[in-house]
Amino acid sequence: MKWFGFIAVFLCGSLFIYGTVEFPGWGDPLSPTSTHVSPYYIEKTMEDTSVPNIVTAVLADYRGYDTMFETAVIFSAGIACLFLLRQMKRKKTDFRLYRHTATGITFRIEKGGKLPPTAKEFERIDGLWTPYDLIIKTTGRFIIPFIQIFALYVIAHGHHSPGGGFQGGVILGASFVLFAISHDLRSALNRMSEKLTAFFYTLGVYIYAGTGALCILLGANFLDYSALATILFVDPVTARSHGILIVEIGVGIAVMAVMVILYYNLVSAGKFDEGL
Amino acid sequence: MIWQLDLIILTFVIFCGIGAITIKDLLGAAILFGAYSFMMSLLWAIMGAVDVSFTEASVGAGVSTVFFVSAVFRTTRRTKD
Amino acid sequence: MVDLLTIIISKYNYWGYIVLMMIGLYAMIVKKNLVKKIIGMSIFQTAIIFFYVSIGMKKNATIPIISHGHDGGEHAVHAVDFINPLPHVLMLTAIVVSVATLGVALALAIKVYQQYNSLEEDEIDSQIKVK
Amino acid sequence: MSQHFPAFIIVIPLIAAFFIFTAGWLKRTYCFYIAAVALAISLFSSFGLLLQVLQNKVVVYHFGGWSPPWGIAYRVDYLNGIVLVVSAAIAFLNLIATKKSVEKEFIERVGPFYALYVLFVTGTMGIVVTGDAFNLYVLLEIASLTGYALIGMGTEHAALASLNYVFMGTIGASFYLLGIGYLYIATGSLNMFDIASILPNIFQSNVVLFAFVICLTGLFIKMALFPMHTWLPNAYTYSPSPAISLIAPLTTKVMVYVMIRILLSVFTPSFSFKSMAVNTSFVWLAVIAIVVGSILALSQQSLKRMLSYVMIAEIGYMVGGFWLANRAGITGAILHIINDAAMTLCVFLVAGNILYRVPGDSFDNLKGLFRKMPFSMGAFVVGALSIIGVPPTCGFFSKWYLITGGIAAGHYGFVAALLFSSLVNVVLFFRIFEIGYFEPFGDLHISGSMDEEEKTFDDAPLGMLVPLMIVAAGLIALGIYTDTLVTKVIQFAIPGGIS
Numbered sequence: 004m005k006w007f008g009f010i011a012v013f014l015c016g017s018l019f020i021y022g023t024v025e026f027p028g029w030g031d032p033l034s035p036t037s038t039h040v041s042p043y044y045i046e047k048t049m050e051d052t053s054v055p056n057i058v059t060a061v062l063a064d065y066r067g068y069d070t071m072f073e074t075a076v077i078f079s080a081g082i083a084c085l086f087l088l089r090q091m092k093r094k095k096t097d098f099r100l101y102r103h104t105a106t107g108i109t110f111r112i113e114k115g116g117k118l119p120p121t122a123k124e125f126e127r128i129d130g131l132w133t134p135y136d137l138i139i140k141t142t143g144r145f146i147i148p149f150i151q152i153f154a155l156y157v158i159a160h161g162h163h164s165p166g167g168g169f170q171g172g173v174i175l176g177a178s179f180v181l182f183a184i185s186h187d188l189r190s191a192l193n194r195m196s197e198k199l200t201a202f203f204y205t206l207g208v209y210i211y212a213g214t215g216a217l218c219i220l221l222g223a224n225f226l227d228y229s230a231l232a233t234i235l236f237v238d239p240v241t242a243r244s245h246g247i248l249i250v251e252i253g254v255g256i257a258v259m260a261v262m263v264i265l266y267y268n269l270v271s272a273g274k275f276d277e278g279l
Numbered sequence: 280m281i282w283q284l285d286l287i288i289l290t291f292v293i294f295c296g297i298g299a300i301t302i303k304d305l306l307g308a309a310i311l312f313g314a315y316s317f318m319m320s321l322l323w324a325i326m327g328a329v330d331v332s333f334t335e336a337s338v339g340a341g342v343s344t345v346f347f348v349s350a351v352f353r354t355t356r357r358t359k360d
Numbered sequence: 361m362v363d364l365l366t367i368i369i370s371k372y373n374y375w376g377y378i379v380l381m382m383i384g385l386y387a388m389i390v391k392k393n394l395v396k397k398i399i400g401m402s403i404f405q406t407a408i409i410f411f412y413v414s415i416g417m418k419k420n421a422t423i424p425i426i427s428h429g430h431d432g433g434e435h436a437v438h439a440v441d442f443i444n445p446l447p448h449v450l451m452l453t454a455i456v457v458s459v460a461t462l463g464v465a466l467a468l469a470i471k472v473y474q475q476y477n478s479l480e481e482d483e484i485d486s487q488i489k490v491k
Numbered sequence: 492m493s494q495h496f497p498a499f500i501i502v503i504p505l506i507a508a509f510f511i512f513t514a515g516w517l518k519r520t521y522c523f524y525i526a527a528v529a530l531a532i533s534l535f536s537s538f539g540l541l542l543q544v545l546q547n548k549v550v551v552y553h554f555g556g557w558s559p560p561w562g563i564a565y566r567v568d569y570l571n572g573i574v575l576v577v578s579a580a581i582a583f584l585n586l587i588a589t590k591k592s593v594e595k596e597f598i599e600r601v602g603p604f605y606a607l608y609v610l611f612v613t614g615t616m617g618i619v620v621t622g623d624a625f626n627l628y629v630l631l632e633i634a635s636l637t638g639y640a641l642i643g644m645g646t647e648h649a650a651l652a653s654l655n656y657v658f659m660g661t662i663g664a665s666f667y668l669l670g671i672g673y674l675y676i677a678t679g680s681l682n683m684f685d686i687a688s689i690l691p692n693i694f695q696s697n698v699v700l701f702a703f704v705i706c707l708t709g710l711f712i713k714m715a716l717f718p719m720h721t722w723l724p725n726a727y728t729y730s731p732s733p734a735i736s737l738i739a740p741l742t743t744k745v746m747v748y749v750m751i752r753i754l755l756s757v758f759t760p761s762f763s764f765k766s767m768a769v770n771t772s773f774v775w776l777a778v779i780a781i782v783v784g785s786i787l788a789l790s791q792q793s794l795k796r797m798l799s800y801v802m803i804a805e806i807g808y809m810v811g812g813f814w815l816a817n818r819a820g821i822t823g824a825i826l827h828i829i830n831d832a833a834m835t836l837c838v839f840l841v842a843g844n845i846l847y848r849v850p851g852d853s854f855d856n857l858k859g860l861f862r863k864m865p866f867s868m869g870a871f872v873v874g875a876l877s878i879i880g881v882p883p884t885c886g887f888f889s890k891w892y893l894i895t896g897g898i899a900a901g902h903y904g905f906v907a908a909l910l911f912s913s914l915v916n917v918v919l920f921f922r923i924f925e926i927g928y929f930e931p932f933g934d935l936h937i938s939g940s941m942d943e944e945e946k947t948f949d950d951a952p953l954g955m956l957v958p959l960m961i962v963a964a965g966l967i968a969l970g971i972y973t974d975t976l977v978t979k980v981i982q983f984a985i986p987g988g989i990s
Contacts, residue, residue, distance in 0.1 A: 087650075
């Protein structure tokens with residue numbers, strides 16, 4: 004099987020390499036790709052939308068419809084993961100593990116047992132893996148705010164520099180994931196519960212699709228942000244720029260929440276009790 | 280853009296890719312896949328695709344690796360090939 | 361000799377994408393482990409993204425962000441000075457699609473593991489046959 | 492408002508999907524109604540769109556107000572107008588028909604289920620209506636992702652089957668994307684009709700040739716044509732019944748539509764049929780698909796698995812009919828997309844009804860079903876006769892066009908394969924009729940008296956039966972009005988150059 008696979012792949016690859024013979028050279032400024040559609044974007048973006056980052060402008064305006072479905076893909080991945088893995092009935096484990104914070108001694112409490120009254124000195128820990136590292140926790144606490152600030156900057160500054168809703172959203176989601184890794188899944192769930200996450204990712208796609216629908220209500224085509232000029236009290240070009248910012252924020256929120264929910268589901272295999 | 284640099288990183292990418300599918304430990308494969316994605320994002324940055332590179336660095340090298348590690352954590356590290 | 365070198369320089373990126381794609385395809389055809397197959401699938405998708413990014417490349421051009429200094433001077437923008445942005449846009453979408461597929465595939469792999477207690481395809485097949 | 496119909500078809504279900512997901516947390520019963528309203532609006536808009544197409548020939552909609560090569564445009568003509576109405580109708584009817592069995596199977600996951608359902612419909616309808624090659628890929632991925640999730644929640648080995656579908660489906664979609672990349676490198680455009688206007692100058696280029704081959708390979712994997720069909724039987728057998736009666740009629744047929752769209756509108760017939768000269772080999776591939784699918788169907792022992800092999804054979808009909816490259820053959824292929832979608836919906840709905848009342852769908856469990864579920868089995872007879880190709884059901888007419896096309900093209904192998912497959916279908920379905928009609932239900936030794944058997948009438952609930960009856964009546968109506976359909980719509984969908 005191995006050799007068969009190798010030979011098949013090798014033949015297929017040689018065929019593909021034969022296919023590159025008539026490709027225009029790499030980086031050729033005269034190739035059809037560089038001369039047919041793309042010059043319009045490069046030369047007109049500033050006039051049409053006043054957004055210097057051409058990629059953002061094309062992503063959220065010229066081909067904004069694709070990006071709406073990109074958000075929908077992420078949304079359906081979130082729901083799909085929830086649908087496949089989430090176990091609705093909570094099955095309680097037979098025992099719980101607690102650690103005495105001062106000494107680091109671990110207690111195992113059998114089913115039906117109760118904590119001693121001085122419960123504040125104990126913290127619950129995972130059954131499978133019991134990390135206790137002050138350095139990781141502190142570092143996590145220290146850098147997470149900076150990561151989040153950076154993520155918000157990336158979302159907001161997507162007009163002028165690389166970045167935008169999607170990248171910022173992923174970084175924002177990663178900060179929550181980092182929190183869940185450096186502490187544990189329960190404390191992450193306390194701060195960002197499942198329902199809150201679900202609320203956020205529907206909110207994100209509502210913002211995107213809602214902006215598009217608003218444009219229809221204002222008498223233009225779907226996602227034609229220039230129609231927003233009448234309610235934002237700006238000229239149509241600036242309205243496009245603002246429209247792009249609004250949908251980027253929507254994308255950011257949706258992506259952040261989906262990354263978090265995907266992580267929660269995968270790491271706890273749908274049980275939402277303990278994780279990495 | 281310097282094509283020699285591009286070529287060197289391309290070689291790295293290919294080796295990381297081969298490593299990710301041959302190593303006999305799923306956790307190692309997940310980490311190597313992260314390295315692969317990171318090298319890939321460098322490659323794209325060299326080619327001037329800054330936005331794509333940014334996305335790949337955050338998605339491929341960041342979140343995807345976490346997903347792989349958590350899936351391996353919930354299943355098994357063992358693999359026969 | 362110089363001609364050969366020019367050909368290689370102008371084409372090796374496309375060959376690189378083919379090599380990566382074939383690595384992914386090989387993993388998906390030959391490997392029996394499901395997570396390995398998923399890794400192969402991701403490599404396969406990244407290779408195609410790599411191909412698109414290579415298409416967008418333009419020599420002697422800069423990244424597709426128009427510099428608009430605060431001096432207020434508007435410079436004329438020429439298409440030859442900037443790298444083609446369209447493939448980048450398409451590939452942002454494709455990366456999102458690939459991470460979405462990855463999430464669903466890993467969820468399914470976890471479900472398979474819960475059911476058969478194994479990730480190896482041949483072991484799962486033998487379990488199915490016994491039943 | 493009517494100029495926004497192309498947007499409504501896609502956007503209303505999309506927004507509804509988000510509402511459904513939110514409603515799932517608040518009150519589960521709302522989910523179904525929101526989905527029903529959204530799909531009804533979608534169906535209504537697609538009807539309105541078809542009427543507009545009948546008047547104006549082509550309806551174009553620019554998203555974001557940008558004109559085509561730069562922005563994304565929807566372009567609806569006769570071909571996708573009719574496919575759109577059929578897919579919207581199927582999605583709506585199936586939603587109504589499966590309400591009860593969704594409540595039975597996914598009581599705790601109603602919200603996510605309906606959200607995925609509506610997203611799947613969004614993706615599928617988007618594929619049909621879009622005029623942008625890359626947009627098609629994104630929508631294809633939405634339809635596939637939701638499909639993987641819906642199939643993965645099925646019984647027995649569903650998760651594994653779904654994971655295999657993920658691998659094959661991703662390879663297929665990625666190949667399609669790669670093919671579009673090759674087209675992009677050759678033309679620099681992504682809009683289908685813009686590409687079509689540039690391509691004639693560079694037909695000799697081997698990049699275009701590779702784009703053609705790669706695109707087709709990807710689409711063949713997605714539509715499960717014979718050598719690439721391995722994902723289909725397992726995925727369809729183990730998937731939950733309310734999902735499969737949606738996925739089976741839509742996925743593969745829509746992919747056939749995409750093939751026709753790409754070859755007729757992007758590569759244009761003069762390239763696909765004349766310069767390539769591959770018609771006959773593709774028809775032979777289809778012949779093999781038909782024969783192998785039929786033979787494999789004979790050896791199956793359970794209803795859904797048998798039906799999925801029948802579908803592999805049906806894919807062969809459409810692909811073969813299209814590659815006959817004459818007017819009758821292509822008419823037959825387009826007509827068969829519509830008819831086959833309706834027939835598949837009918838038989839899979841019956842399978843769903845049977846599974847609602849009976850523990851399994853293996854042939855042993857079908858004994859005496861005609862007495863137990865007379866209405867469902869009545870609809871099954873109509874669906875089966877249509878698949879076999881008995882007039883006045885619709886299956887006969889599309890087969891008639893296909894055979895006429897085969898004879899006109901002088902391809903007797905295809906004609907023979909069609910007749911062979913019809914014969915095999917006769918054997919397949921009459922075997923089921925026999926089991927269902929003549930063999931008594933359950934064990935006679937335990938409860939043998941006549942009174943007991945009189946009481947065993949236990950058909951599916953009315954809410955499931957009425958839509959099924961509508962579908963069965965629709966099969967006959969489609970058959971009766973075939974002539975109108977062909978003269979009013981389908982003949983304009985085929986470009987003029989084809990005789």
